[in-house]
Amino acid sequence: MSSLTVTGVTRSFPSTAPGRAATRAVDDVTLHVPHGSFTTVLGPSGCGKTTLLRLVAGFLQPESGSIAFGDEVVAGDGVRPMPPQTRRVGYVPQEGALFPHLDVAANIAFGLPRAARAAGGGDRVAEMLDLVELPADFRDRRPDELSGGQQQRVALARSLAPQPALVLLDEPFSSLDAGLRGSTARAVRRALQATNTTAVLVTHDQNEALSLADQVAVMRAGRLVQSAPPSEVYLSPTDPAVAEFVGRAVVLPGTADAAHATCALGEVVLTEPTEGPVSLMIRPEQVHVDLSHTAGDKVIGVRGTVEEVSYYGHDCAVQVRLDEGTSVLARMSGVLHPAAGDRVHLRVTGLVRAYHPTEAL
Numbered sequence: 001m002s003s004l005t006v007t008g009v010t011r012s013f014p015s016t017a018p019g020r021a022a023t024r025a026v027d028d029v030t031l032h033v034p035h036g037s038f039t040t041v042l043g044p045s046g047c048g049k050t051t052l053l054r055l056v057a058g059f060l061q062p063e064s065g066s067i068a069f070g071d072e073v074v075a076g077d078g079v080r081p082m083p084p085q086t087r088r089v090g091y092v093p094q095e096g097a098l099f100p101h102l103d104v105a106a107n108i109a110f111g112l113p114r115a116a117r118a119a120g121g122g123d124r125v126a127e128m129l130d131l132v133e134l135p136a137d138f139r140d141r142r143p144d145e146l147s148g149g150q151q152q153r154v155a156l157a158r159s160l161a162p163q164p165a166l167v168l169l170d171e172p173f174s175s176l177d178a179g180l181r182g183s184t185a186r187a188v189r190r191a192l193q194a195t196n197t198t199a200v201l202v203t204h205d206q207n208e209a210l211s212l213a214d215q216v217a218v219m220r221a222g223r224l225v226q227s228a229p230p231s232e233v234y235l236s237p238t239d240p241a242v243a244e245f246v247g248r249a250v251v252l253p254g255t256a257d258a259a260h261a262t263c264a265l266g267e268v269v270l271t272e273p274t275e276g277p278v279s280l281m282i283r284p285e286q287v288h289v290d291l292s293h294t295a296g297d298k299v300i301g302v303r304g305t306v307e308e309v310s311y312y313g314h315d316c317a318v319q320v321r322l323d324e325g326t327s328v329l330a331r332m333s334g335v336l337h338p339a340a341g342d343r344v345h346l347r348v349t350g351l352v353r354a355y356h357p358t359e360a361l
């Protein structure tokens with residue numbers, strides 16, 4: 001097993017339409033995935049996520065830049081590219097990865113050395129089933145006798161059986177429904193952690209990217225715009241566009257004065273001191289809603305009227321029109337919440353990220 005280092009990798013595809021410029025699917029991407037860690041690559045459709053994964057797997061070659069597993073360069077830097085079959089990479093695609101005519105045991109044993117395969121995978125199959133939290137007697141089932149989530153666990157077991165240096169997962173949960181998706185993702189995460197396997201998972205699902213990863217790498221139009229731990233990407237996104245991509249955000253104009261800034265929601269405390277006109281990125285759960293009818297004599301905050309409440313059970317989203325005209329979104333517990341038309345007071349809790357106009361896209 002090893003770390004993965006992608007350095008300045010670029011890969012374009014020629015346009016099929018005459019006169020159209022080539023698509024730069026991956027553009028000067030640099031990314032380090034430490035040994036035994038889990039990185040999610042997050043970005044909208046067409047931003048280059050799968051192309052990046054295919055470059056790492058060896059199905060495509062970079063035009064420039066290099067890819068290394070540990071200290072070993074596997075592509076670029078003038079070395080002869082190492083073929084996919086010798087890179088020791090496990091690849092888990094979206095769905096349909098299992099051989100339908102083989103049972104679970106034969107699917108898992110597929111990548112093992114011939115002798116182990118001939119012996120039916122031996123203990124390795126049992127070990128892998130245990131690792132992905134499937135019952136031992138599933139070994140005789142065929143893929144069409146398994147649910148979608150169980151099939152994806154078998155696909156992971158198959159990729160882990162030969163002890164790969166790196167596991168690449170390309171939207172492996174996208175065909176599963178919401179409940180199964182969460183539980184399968186967590187089981188996969190546990191299996192990777194238990195084997196200390198370096199892994200990269202591609203997704204366009206923000207919740208999946210944030211909840212599973214040690215590191216989130218955000219891509220936009222072929223470029224890597226931020227790679228950082230999930231909480232940093234969420235609370236201190238590199239620009240307002242990343243902020244809005246990884247969650248709901250209230251972006252307000254303001255004026256910074258050292259550690260503070262003023263905006264339509266009053267005075268806020270900044271993550272880093274700065275000066276002058278800024279865009280302020282506030283997460284809806286940072287907007288504290290005081291219900292005026294339950295507040296004491298002295299109410300701190302900015303006045304507004306609730307326009308709309310979306311109730312989700314565990315929490316709710318409250319759209320408030322401030323008296324000065326701006327509409328802002330707050331997220332609060334679903335236990336005690338206001339109704340449309342209620343008068344409320346809002347104030348911002350926690351630190352707020354400020355962007356200068358040049359950083360705002």
Ligand SMILES: Nc1ncnc2c1ncn2[C@@H]1O[C@H](COP(=O)(O)OP(=O)(O)OP(=O)(O)O)[C@@H](O)[C@H]1O
Nearest residue numbers: 013014023025044045046047048049050051052204
């Ligand atoms: N073989 C190819 N030939 C030509 N263009 C390609 C090829 N593969 C990908 N592209 C283009 O490169 C860009 C990046 O594609 P890629 O599949 O990497 O995006 P993605 O982020 O994985 O998208 P999705 O989330 O929809 O799978 C897109 O504009 C796509 O049309």
